[in-house]
Amino acid sequence: MPNIKVLDMAGNEVSGIELSEAVFGIEPNTAAMHTMVVNYLANRRQGTQSTLTRTEVRGGGRKPWRQKGTGHARQGSIRAPQWTHGGIALGPKPRSYRFTVNKKLKRLAMKSALSTKVIDNNIIVLDKIALDDYKTKDIVKMLSAVGAGDSKALIVMPEVDAKVIKSAANIPGVKTALVNTINVYDILNYDKFIVVKDAVAKIEEVYA
Numbered sequence: 001m002p003n004i005k006v007l008d009m010a011g012n013e014v015s016g017i018e019l020s021e022a023v024f025g026i027e028p029n030t031a032a033m034h035t036m037v038v039n040y041l042a043n044r045r046q047g048t049q050s051t052l053t054r055t056e057v058r059g060g061g062r063k064p065w066r067q068k069g070t071g072h073a074r075q076g077s078i079r080a081p082q083w084t085h086g087g088i089a090l091g092p093k094p095r096s097y098r099f100t101v102n103k104k105l106k107r108l109a110m111k112s113a114l115s116t117k118v119i120d121n122n123i124i125v126l127d128k129i130a131l132d133d134y135k136t137k138d139i140v141k142m143l144s145a146v147g148a149g150d151s152k153a154l155i156v157m158p159e160v161d162a163k164v165i166k167s168a169a170n171i172p173g174v175k176t177a178l179v180n181t182i183n184v185y186d187i188l189n190y191d192k193f194i195v196v197k198d199a200v201a202k203i204e205e206v207y208a
Contacts, residue, residue: 002118006125006197011145014127017197019118020204028112028119035101036109036184045097054079054087111207113187124148124194129155131163139168146194154190156182158198179203 002019019025054060060079067074081089117123124146131138143149152173157164165176177186179202187193195203 004118004123004125006127007146008127009129009142009145011147017125017200019200020208023111023204023207024114024118024123026111026115028116029108030112032105032109033112033116033184033188035105037188039099039101040183040185042097042099047095047097049092050094051088051091053089053091054081057085057087060086107207109184110182110187113184114193114203114207117187117193122192124192125197125200126194127197129157129161129164129196131161131167134163134166136167136170139164139171139174143171143174143194148192148194151191152189153192153194154182154186156193156195156199156203158196158202179206 002021002025004017004019005013006015006017008014054077057079060077064075064078065072077083077086079086081087114123126146129142140149143153153175155164155168155174155176157176157178160178168174168176173190175186175190179199182203
């Protein structure tokens with residue numbers, strides 16, 4: 001089982017923790033993680049792009065000239081796709097890009113992403129994160145103390161703490177999340193995975 005040291009907010013080692021081999025110690029499946037990242041990004045797309053076809057463009061109701069005898073190519077409308085200001089042929093229309101992924105693949109991708117952080121030594125376990133007031137500088141100081149001051153960091157907490165969430169909200173490259181809101185994209189997108197000890201237990205409970 002992976003053994004990780006547990007730090008306090010000052011960066012001092014206070015204890016150790018054995019991570020579950022079934023969650024944090026598997027062989028990462030790159031294909032599963034890729035599928036979940038594509039799924040996450042696709043589900044975020046609004047799909048509101050739209051172009052006007054020749055039936056939707058204003059004008060063009062009359063045939064511009066007679067069929068024969070003018071020397072011009074025959075035309076039925078000045079709003080056909082080849083005309084300036086004409087309709088768009090086969091252009092994009094509003095659509096949904098969403099697609100679903102089965103639970104087995106979701107779990108494999110999540111465990112692969114978590115295991116990747118352990119393999120790369122980019123997981124940091126804290127005993128707790130507690131603030132007396134809404135102070136961004138306290139979070140900045142904590143990140144610097146645990147070795148994540150110059151990195152993008154994802155902070156995972158076991159429950160909602162408004163002081164921590166709001167204090168970290170305006171720090172570039174830092175995001176807070178709960179155990180039930182973490183996803184493969186964020187885990188891979190952020191350099192450091194900072195997780196509270198109690199949140200580790202919840203993650204193992206869900207994915208073990």
